[in-house]
Amino acid sequence: MKISHFAVAGLVAVGLSHATVHFPFPQNLDYGNANAATLTDKATAATQLQTAFDYYYTTFYRENGDYACIRADPGDNQCFSEGIGYGMLMMVYFSNNEKNYQAEFDKLWALYKAAEDKNGLMNWKIGNADPTQVWGEYAATDAEVDVAAALIMASYQFGDETYLSEAKTLLQNVRTYEFETNGLHKPGDNWNDKKNPSYISPAYYYLFAAVDTDGAEFWNTTAMDANYALLEANSASHTTGLFDNWTNASGADLESMYGYDASRTPWRLGQAWYWFSDSRAQALLQKMGTWASTQSASNVAGSISVSGTMGADHNNTFVATVMTSLSASTAFQSKLDEYWNETVSTTNSDANLKYFQKSMEILNGLLVSGNMPNFASGALPVSISKAPKALSSAVVMQGKQLNLKVSGAAQVKLFNLTGHEVWNTHVAAGTSTVSLSKIPNGVYMVQIRSGEKSEMHKIRVQ
Structure with missing residues (x-):
């Protein structure tokens, strides 16, 4: 796939270098993908997202000196590495010229580095935002890919190339310890007995190839093809297009449930579809979106069997993530809006005020509202613009x-x-x-x- 606008974002970043940030929230874009659906009322959605993030920031963001983490739930002292990734992404995308969250971003990143295991990857659970309190050893791959992507986006948002060099080092460790030589992801750096479709991030692989240049072929082809094959096999086995929480290496179901793990898959595919017009991502979203378009958003509840039988938990983990499958086509426009309105109307329920549900609401909302663009537009280094x-x-x-x-x-x-x-x-x-x-x-x-x-x-x- 050819991306024709690689060089522009780097030029934009330096051209706006006098600003507090280069891409202030909100942006309310259509991503330049004419076939993708985004929310109709982006301005209202941006206001709703800011409110959601303000709650998230005051409730889950916790500092401890030079370190910070995202609490597992209100008042909880557990901090997961995945939360570091979500938090770093949010600090990048919600920054604007009134409030720049670079200092918070740096503290989250500092905890990640201070809590690294022997492979240079963060131990997956830390207590009290204290890197010496390792409550869960070894790394989880979903955290690493989000953290690496956040570092790349931060280099453009904040105009600091140091983040790119740090991303490159991190990605070399990810490639070495969290992927097989055949390209398939491992769930972490210390185990590999099954696969998680929601850990697969095709949009990020394009970015990683431009930063981890020694591994460019690996990210662009080996990892891309192997992990898409797993997703395609898993989707093909369900008429709904829903993904399973866990599969074997061939993409066969191990749980047959679209639950809290699988829920992240549409968001990751949506990034590839919005940012790169990736046809494989669109096809997977289209199948799931076709099923989602037949459901009332108010009835969506998880965990959902891969055959489409709803569970008992009507919360934003499921409403907001099923929503993102509707980005596949402008034919789903009205349904996309319906799902977002349902997300917002249920956002203050007890379930939706928890860490993971709120994360899914915000990350998916940012994406479908046009407020999670690819700042790198092809991930060429910032330095290209210095001619x-x-x-x-x-x-x-x-x-x-x-x-x-x-x-x-x-x-x-x-x-x-x-x-x-x-x-x-x-x-x-x-x-x-x-x-x-x-x-x-x-x-x-x-x-x-x-x-x-x-x-x-x-x-x-x-």
């Missing part, structure tokens, strides 16, 4: 009029902040004025290219 400008041009915005002055005939392209092209034109040498009346208000990057020379300018359309 000096090679074209002399001038750009001035007046409302929705773009005034250009170029020394030669040029192609002009407009990109949103995730690197997707939204408009282009050609101008002659000299001064030109072009209308951007059809472009939504917001911050964009203008690329001006003349022959082999080009440069970028940040503009605000308003």
Whole structure:
């Protein structure tokens, strides 16, 4: 699959380097994927998500000096490595110019590093945000992939390349200790008797290949193909397209339940579909989404048998994650909105105020509302953008009029902040004025290219 906008996000990141953060929440994007459904009322969803995150932050985020963790539940002293990953992602995606969560991100990352096992991976359960209190030894792969992805996104959000070098070191350990040589994931670095579909993260593998360059072929092909094969085999055995909590290495069911483990699978596939228009991710989501579209969101309750029989727990682990399968097609638009409205209407139940349920509500909500974009847009290192400008041009915005002055005939392209092209034109040498009346208000990057020379300018359309 060819990604044509690799270089733009790196240029965007440096072009906006004077800002507190480079991609402030909310963004409310459509991801540039015309076939994918996102929420209709993104502005309202962003407000609802901010409220949910504020509760999450005050209830589950816990500091202990230079360290921080995400509590397992309100008042609980257990901290899981998966929570570190969820927390780091949230700190990246909820940061804006009023509240930057980089300090909290760094404390979560500090605990991860201080609580590493012998393989350079975090022990899966820590007490009291204290790295010396190891309550569960060895690592869990789902945590590592989220932490690595959060580090990559942080490098673009906060403009610090140190996160990329740290991600590379972490990924080398992940590849060595948490994946088989045939590409299949292991559940952790100290056990491998079964497989977990929700640990498979195709979107992240694209990112990892660009950072862990020694393992690029492994991430792009070996791990991608092996783990997609497992997901496809597991999905194929169910008419609902629901995934099992645990499978064998061939993707055969071990539990036959879409439960708290399996629930993360649509979110991970949704990232691959939104970010990379990945057809394999879409096909898996489409099958599950077709089943989900026949269900009333108010009746969705887990754990759900893979044949579709509902359980007794109507909470956001199941409503919000089944919802994300509906991202597969714009034909599911109204159902996607229905599921989100149900998620919000049940968000204050006792079950939904627990750590895992709240995590699923927020992470899936961020994704389907257009607020979890791929900041890397192909994961090229930030340093690619440091080449000096090679074209002399001038750009001035007046409302929705773009005034250009170029020394030669040029192609002009407009990109949103995730690197997707939204408009282009050609101008002659000299001064030109072009209308951007059809472009939504917001911050964009203008690329001006003349022959082999080009440069970028940040503009605000308003």
